[in-house]
Amino acid sequence: MRSPLALLLSLVAVVSAQDSSLSAVKKVFDDANIPSDLSIKFSPRALLEVSLPQPTGGAITLHAGIQLPRNATAGPPSFRIIGARSRGPFVIAAVDPDAPTPQTPTVSQIRHFLGGSFTRLRDTLTNSTPAVSDFRQPTPPAGSPAHRYIFLLFNQPPGFESQTIVTPTTSISLFNISSFAETVGLGDPIAGTFMLVAPDA
Ligand SMILES: *[C@@H]1O[C@H](CO)[C@@H](O)[C@H](O)[C@H]1NC(C)=O
Ligand SMILES: *[C@@H]1O[C@H](CO)[C@@H](O)[C@H](O)[C@H]1NC(C)=O
Numbered sequence: 001m002r003s004p005l006a007l008l009l010s011l012v013a014v015v016s017a018q019d020s021s022l023s024a025v026k027k028v029f030d031d032a033n034i035p036s037d038l039s040i041k042f043s044p045r046a047l048l049e050v051s052l053p054q055p056t057g058g059a060i061t062l063h064a065g066i067q068l069p070r071n072a073t074a075g076p077p078s079f080r081i082i083g084a085r086s087r088g089p090f091v092i093a094a095v096d097p098d099a100p101t102p103q104t105p106t107v108s109q110i111r112h113f114l115g116g117s118f119t120r121l122r123d124t125l126t127n128s129t130p131a132v133s134d135f136r137q138p139t140p141p142a143g144s145p146a147h148r149y150i151f152l153l154f155n156q157p158p159g160f161e162s163q164t165i166v167t168p169t170t171s172i173s174l175f176n177i178s179s180f181a182e183t184v185g186l187g188d189p190i191a192g193t194f195m196l197v198a199p200d201a
Pocket of ligand 1: 054055056069071072
């Protein structure tokens with residue numbers, strides 16, 4: 001049997017592995033140059049929790065800037081939002097601004113997920129409409145440093161589900177989340193997180 005202290009320490013480890021502070025998330029985004037590289041304003045008002053199911057059972061919940069081995073990122077992700085007043089609907093997008101490499105991102109952004117009509121029940125976000133772009137596992141090419149895979153949550157404007165600027169058949173490369181957000185009226189993201197994933201060894 002585990003001692004109370006060991007149990008407490010393991011609980012602390014679990015809790016502190018997830019984002020708990022808006023200012024800390026903002027700082028990690030700023031330090032990773034994400035607002036400037038995506039041409040977005042990022043002042044989060046809630047915490048976005050992204051969890052990836054694991055082949056061995058359980059799930060990994062991201063904290064902003066976590067590095068994960070590629071084989072832990074098959075997904076599909078599940079989402080929670082902490083600290084939001086609105087019940088939604090929300091749009092969630094995930095992009096890779098580092099393809100094929102962070103130094104020469106000539107095909108970026110790659111759209112790794114785009115889905116709308118997420119609503120909140122307590123902290124859990126669910127939707128019942130098909131994603132515009134289903135989740136794609138990170139696949140940074142051999143020789144590249146780790147890529148940033150950035151999840152952003154936006155308030156969803158009326159009419160979003162009938163937008164046709166991006167559809168399931170639109171190329172996922174050369175996406176621009178900032179210009180997409182502007183065109184469909186998403187405004188600035190209200191929450192986000194990201195992970196780093198390097199090529200398989
Ligand atoms: C990922 O691969 C590594 C090494 O190849 C292995 O040790 C690890 O258990 C794998 N993890 C998962 C989640 O499959
Ligand atoms: C994306 O669009 C914004 C306008 O919303 C623009 O300022 C920016 O340069 C574009 N980024 C790229 C990489 O083309």
